Amino acid sequence: MLEKLKQTVWKENLRLKELGLVLFTWGNVSAIDRETGLVVIKPSGIPYETMQPEDMVVTDLKGNVVEGTLRPSSDLPTHLALYAADPDIGGIVHTHSPWAVAFAQAGRDLPPLGTTHADYFHGPVPCTRDMAAEEIQSAYERHTGEVIVDTFASRGICMEHTPAVLVKNHGPFTWGKDAVQAVYHAAVLEEAAKMAAITYQLNAKTPPAPEVLLEKHFQRKHGPHAYYGQTAGNPQSAGVSGK
Amino acid sequence: MLEKLKQTVWKENLRLKELGLVLFTWGNVSAIDRETGLVVIKPSGIPYETMQPEDMVVTDLKGNVVEGTLRPSSDLPTHLALYAADPDIGGIVHTHSPWAVAFAQAGRDLPPLGTTHADYFHGPVPCTRDMAAEEIQSAYERHTGEVIVDTFASRGICMEHTPAVLVKNHGPFTWGKDAVQAVYHAAVLEEAAKMAAITYQLNAKTPPAPEVLLEKHFQRKHGPHAYYGQTAGNPQSAGVSGK
Amino acid sequence: MLEKLKQTVWKENLRLKELGLVLFTWGNVSAIDRETGLVVIKPSGIPYETMQPEDMVVTDLKGNVVEGTLRPSSDLPTHLALYAADPDIGGIVHTHSPWAVAFAQAGRDLPPLGTTHADYFHGPVPCTRDMAAEEIQSAYERHTGEVIVDTFASRGICMEHTPAVLVKNHGPFTWGKDAVQAVYHAAVLEEAAKMAAITYQLNAKTPPAPEVLLEKHFQRKHGPHAYYGQTAGNPQSAGVSGK
Amino acid sequence: MLEKLKQTVWKENLRLKELGLVLFTWGNVSAIDRETGLVVIKPSGIPYETMQPEDMVVTDLKGNVVEGTLRPSSDLPTHLALYAADPDIGGIVHTHSPWAVAFAQAGRDLPPLGTTHADYFHGPVPCTRDMAAEEIQSAYERHTGEVIVDTFASRGICMEHTPAVLVKNHGPFTWGKDAVQAVYHAAVLEEAAKMAAITYQLNAKTPPAPEVLLEKHFQRKHGPHAYYGQTAGNPQSAGVSGK
Numbered sequence: 028m029l030e031k032l033k034q035t036v037w038k039e040n041l042r043l044k045e046l047g048l049v050l051f052t053w054g055n056v057s058a059i060d061r062e063t064g065l066v067v068i069k070p071s072g073i074p075y076e077t078m079q080p081e082d083m084v085v086t087d088l089k090g091n092v093v094e095g096t097l098r099p100s101s102d103l104p105t106h107l108a109l110y111a112a113d114p115d116i117g118g119i120v121h122t123h124s125p126w127a128v129a130f131a132q133a134g135r136d137l138p139p140l141g142t143t144h145a146d147y148f149h150g151p152v153p154c155t156r157d158m159a160a161e162e163i164q165s166a167y168e169r170h171t172g173e174v175i176v177d178t179f180a181s182r183g184i185c186m187e188h189t190p191a192v193l194v195k196n197h198g199p200f201t202w203g204k205d206a207v208q209a210v211y212h213a214a215v216l217e218e219a220a221k222m223a224a225i226t227y228q229l230n231a232k233t234p235p236a237p238e239v240l241l242e243k244h245f246q247r248k249h250g251p252h253a254y255y256g257q258t259a260g261n262p263q264s265a266g267v268s269g270k
Numbered sequence: 271m272l273e274k275l276k277q278t279v280w281k282e283n284l285r286l287k288e289l290g291l292v293l294f295t296w297g298n299v300s301a302i303d304r305e306t307g308l309v310v311i312k313p314s315g316i317p318y319e320t321m322q323p324e325d326m327v328v329t330d331l332k333g334n335v336v337e338g339t340l341r342p343s344s345d346l347p348t349h350l351a352l353y354a355a356d357p358d359i360g361g362i363v364h365t366h367s368p369w370a371v372a373f374a375q376a377g378r379d380l381p382p383l384g385t386t387h388a389d390y391f392h393g394p395v396p397c398t399r400d401m402a403a404e405e406i407q408s409a410y411e412r413h414t415g416e417v418i419v420d421t422f423a424s425r426g427i428c429m430e431h432t433p434a435v436l437v438k439n440h441g442p443f444t445w446g447k448d449a450v451q452a453v454y455h456a457a458v459l460e461e462a463a464k465m466a467a468i469t470y471q472l473n474a475k476t477p478p479a480p481e482v483l484l485e486k487h488f489q490r491k492h493g494p495h496a497y498y499g500q501t502a503g504n505p506q507s508a509g510v511s512g513k
Numbered sequence: 514m515l516e517k518l519k520q521t522v523w524k525e526n527l528r529l530k531e532l533g534l535v536l537f538t539w540g541n542v543s544a545i546d547r548e549t550g551l552v553v554i555k556p557s558g559i560p561y562e563t564m565q566p567e568d569m570v571v572t573d574l575k576g577n578v579v580e581g582t583l584r585p586s587s588d589l590p591t592h593l594a595l596y597a598a599d600p601d602i603g604g605i606v607h608t609h610s611p612w613a614v615a616f617a618q619a620g621r622d623l624p625p626l627g628t629t630h631a632d633y634f635h636g637p638v639p640c641t642r643d644m645a646a647e648e649i650q651s652a653y654e655r656h657t658g659e660v661i662v663d664t665f666a667s668r669g670i671c672m673e674h675t676p677a678v679l680v681k682n683h684g685p686f687t688w689g690k691d692a693v694q695a696v697y698h699a700a701v702l703e704e705a706a707k708m709a710a711i712t713y714q715l716n717a718k719t720p721p722a723p724e725v726l727l728e729k730h731f732q733r734k735h736g737p738h739a740y741y742g743q744t745a746g747n748p749q750s751a752g753v754s755g756k
Numbered sequence: 757m758l759e760k761l762k763q764t765v766w767k768e769n770l771r772l773k774e775l776g777l778v779l780f781t782w783g784n785v786s787a788i789d790r791e792t793g794l795v796v797i798k799p800s801g802i803p804y805e806t807m808q809p810e811d812m813v814v815t816d817l818k819g820n821v822v823e824g825t826l827r828p829s830s831d832l833p834t835h836l837a838l839y840a841a842d843p844d845i846g847g848i849v850h851t852h853s854p855w856a857v858a859f860a861q862a863g864r865d866l867p868p869l870g871t872t873h874a875d876y877f878h879g880p881v882p883c884t885r886d887m888a889a890e891e892i893q894s895a896y897e898r899h900t901g902e903v904i905v906d907t908f909a910s911r912g913i914c915m916e917h918t919p920a921v922l923v924k925n926h927g928p929f930t931w932g933k934d935a936v937q938a939v940y941h942a943a944v945l946e947e948a949a950k951m952a953a954i955t956y957q958l959n960a961k962t963p964p965a966p967e968v969l970l971e972k973h974f975q976r977k978h979g980p981h982a983y984y985g986q987t988a989g990n991p992q993s994a995g996v997s998g999k
Contacts, residue, residue: 050457050458050461051454051457053386070500071499071500072499072500073500097500098499098500101490101497123385123386123461123465125461125464125465125468126468128384128386128465128469129465129468129469129471129472130472131384132383132384132465132466132469132476132479133469133472133473133476134473134476135472135473140618140682141614141617141618141682141683141684142609142682142683142684143539143609143614143684157480158483160482163482163483163486164482164486167486167490196383196384196385196479196480196483197384197385197483198384198385198386211537214536214537215536218536218609218611221611222609222611222614222615222618223618224468224471224472225611225612225615225710226614226615226618226619227471227472228471228615228710228713228714229615229616229619229621229710229713230619230620230621233618233619233620236618236682237643237682239646239649239650240644240649240682240683243649243650243653247587247653254587256557256558256584257556257557257558257559257583257584293943293944293947294940294943296872313986314985314986315985315986316986340986341985341986344976344983366871366872366947366951368947368950368951368954369954371870371872371951371955372951372954372955372957372958373958374870375869375870375951375952375955375962375965376955376958376959376962377959377962378958378959400966401969403968406968406969406972407968407972410972410976439869439870439871439965439966439969440870440871440969441870441871441872467954467957467958470957470958471957626861626925627857627860627861627925627926627927628852628925628926628927629782629852629857629927697780700779700780701779704779704852704854707854708852708854708857708858708861709861711854711855711858711953712857712858712861712862714858714953714956714957715858715859715862715864715953715956716862716863716864719861719862719863722861722925723886723925725889725892725893726887726892726925726926729892729893729896733830733896740830742800742801742827743799743800743801743802743826743827
């Protein structure tokens with residue numbers, strides 16, 4: 028069942044490690060098959076070294092395990108809330124990558140200080156609000172997802188154009204059209220966060236880059252007039268988003 | 271004698287290097303066999319590259335060498351003081367990992383700024399007080415252990431729930447139910463310290479994360495209602511503490 | 514056509530990755546054959562892992578593709594403007610290496626704080642001015658090149674002696690007598706930027722190194738009285754610029 | 757001639773790279789044979805990848821090449837001044853390792869903030885004064901050595917007990933009883949500098965560690981009552997200086 032997707036999700040979980048984004052098992056990748064509405068996610072607490080494609084867990088959008096003998100990642104309900112909120116999301120990643128976590132712990136948005144950021148994120152990557160005690164004490168992971176969705180809605184940020192969030196005092200979630208792109212965005216976010224932190228060290232009051240520059244960079248990779256990569260006008264894509 | 275434990279202690283010493291936690295021979299791992307009360311520890315000053323399982327030194331809880339031709343790590347008395355203080359400790363690690371050392375040199379607790387910290391440590395990782403001249407000049411390593419134990423006792427911190435300490439102007443010690451878990455905590459501590467230092471660079475007055483969030487994360491991995499990993503309600507464990 | 518140069522440009526693009534200067538495909542290397550006036554550049558958005566020498570694109574100095582089935586890097590017009598401005602430039606590199614990007618995002622020159630800098634750059638590595646909206650909205654990449662050239666001209670900086678620039682809110686470009694040397698300078702710039710950022714962390718008001726020291730170091734590697742490497746008086750060269 | 761020493765010097769030059777202390781060819785290691793008074797040093801500007809033991813250059817204490825077809829490192833006169841000043845020095849290293857360079861660029865001593873430092877350096881690692889224009893303009897490298905020696909003499913610092921210096925606006929030199937130990941100290945210095953920089957980021961006014969603690973750590977590794985490693989009372993040694 029969904030063997031190819033399980034293979035992809037397994038491989039992308041391993042890629043988190045190769046990209047230096049996770050220590051031990053501190054990350055998870057999922058993907059959704061939109062035709063069947065089934066989600067494939069990493070099992071909880073299985074070391075990357077021994078994890079196999081067949082260990083991936085298949086669930087429905089309510090979180091019921093449809094296939095697999097292992098328990099799914101405890102962050103599954105967060106993933107499900109995001110899949111439910113935006114039908115264009117095909118893959119989701121959660122990590123504790125340290126530079127992104129630092130912004131989350133400081134409770135700060137990651138602002139668009141330069142073109143590296145603007146090539147992938149349209150405006151600041153938002154940091155969520157504090158969760159209420161009730162939101163934390165029951166259905167915590169689902170509420171985390173809802174707070175993310177609410178953050179984008181209330182601030183008028185497009186989840187497709189800014190495929191990343193910083194969950195306050197916790198860490199980043201990223202997404203994309205598939206698991207490959209979601210992992211790509213997790214790496215971009217960490218690099219942009221590192222660049223921003225060093226920039227602030229040089230000048231704590233560095234303003235965002237000029238709007239016209241940010242817009243130019245975002246548009247040359249995305250939307251109808253994109254001219255990056257080998258196909259004109261294609262949406263952002265991990266495979267062909269290079270320079 | 272204790273061949274399996276020597277194999278483990280040897281392997282975990284090497285793992286300190288693989289995890290990037292030690293330069294040269296700047297770390298040591300020990301484990302205790304609670305049935306016999308015997309401790310297995312790394313020998314002093316032997317390069318990791320040539321060290322073999324049979325080089326591990328076996329001592330009793332008073333530090334008498336029971337087996338082995340090499341001298342034990344000079345930090346042995348610190349390990350022994352911790353084993354004596356808490357019967358649940360099965361393994362201990364000392365490193366000079368740089369981000370944790372920086373907090374120790376600054377004389378600061380490592381506060382719980384986010385969930386990465388709270389997943390493994392229940393409240394701040396304490397920094398010990400300055401040692402008195404007499405404590406330093408004789409039986410220094412034993413006194414170091416006693417100051418650690420005293421720090422937890424006087425501040426009401428549970429050594430099982432916060433399995434790490436920063437020895438002022440020196441560096442971290444971590445522990446766990448066995449050597450594998452103690453090494454795991456050494457890596458967690460270093461990563462949490464790195465995240466905290468970067469967070470403070472972004473905002474030097476960042477407060478700890480909300481108590482309710484910290485508690486949630488600690489409890490979902492530990493205690494009777496834990497739901498992390500593949501077995502419900504299991505205590506924190508390096509093997510299954512993932513996400 | 515230009516098979517040897519394509520081989521070099523391909524290899525130097527890969528070397529950006531080996532040197533840790535690029536994430537994914539975030540960099541590009543080109544070289545020019547001054548006899549024919551033809552430029553060889555990396556194609557746009559092709560992953561380094563699968564890229565082959567025959568994928569390199571050959572263009573004339575106006576950007577017309579002369580050979581190759583793939584689209585050239587979107588930064589090509591920037592490269593062309595630099596080749597046009599200085600006939601001694603034989604190779605050009607663009608990266609988003611994080612420490613250099615931080616200076617570009619902070620909008621600051623990289624000042625000559627020490628001999629590491631002075632061994633390769635004669636004075637500060639300049640940061641360009643903000644580009645005007647018109648410059649960004651059309652022919653952006655060409656205008657980027659023109660702003661670089663204008664920065665050196667208006668500030669009286671010699672492009673041969675200071676083979677690097679920080680494009681504001683974007684990132685570094687470096688160059689040299691060939692692609693090998695341009696890549697070498699990209700690595701030097703990143704290391705010098707890292708050193709400078711840490712230096713400023715220790716003392717935010719650190720002045721440049723004394724002029725006489727900077728001049729000494731630049732001259733012992735460059736110009737008629739150079740005594741570095743194995744050949745006297747040779748100009749700076751990646752192959753023999755060591756110590 | 758001195759084949760074994762050439763082998764060692766060659767190997768230790770490569771080890772600078774393995775330890776992450778040098779980019780490209782930015783470092784050099786030498787050793788002296790005290791019986792003959794001959795010095796073996798890395799040639800200038802030869803890439804580490806192709807450098808062979810027979811490329812090492814043999815000179816006398818005045819810098820005359822006694823054997824070898826390549827030019828010696830341009831820093832040779834600095835090495836010679838140190839060998840002349842202290843007959844116990846058997847090996848010398850120069851690098852541009854970034855954290856140590858940052859202290860040199862900031863013009864600051866590296867203070868003893870903790871035991872990692874005190875295990876190898878007795879008190880602060882001094883930063884030299886600005887060199888006079890005349891000292892820079894002629895016989896620069898010899899004067900660099902003389903300024904180092906003068907720094908230790910005028911400040912009453914023992915070169916054997918503090919085997920490292922920061923040359924202002926330039927970078928570190930370290931030494932030891934042989935080339936192996938000098939390289940060891942180069943790595944220790946870089947790690948101690950990194951720890952100190954992060955410590956200052958947490959608290960810019962962090963005082964040195966208490967004198968009694970520093971003294972304890974230095975003495976337990978050095979001098980007649982040392983109890984580190986496998987041999988009692990041995991002087992500090994890279995081979996057995998572990999924990």
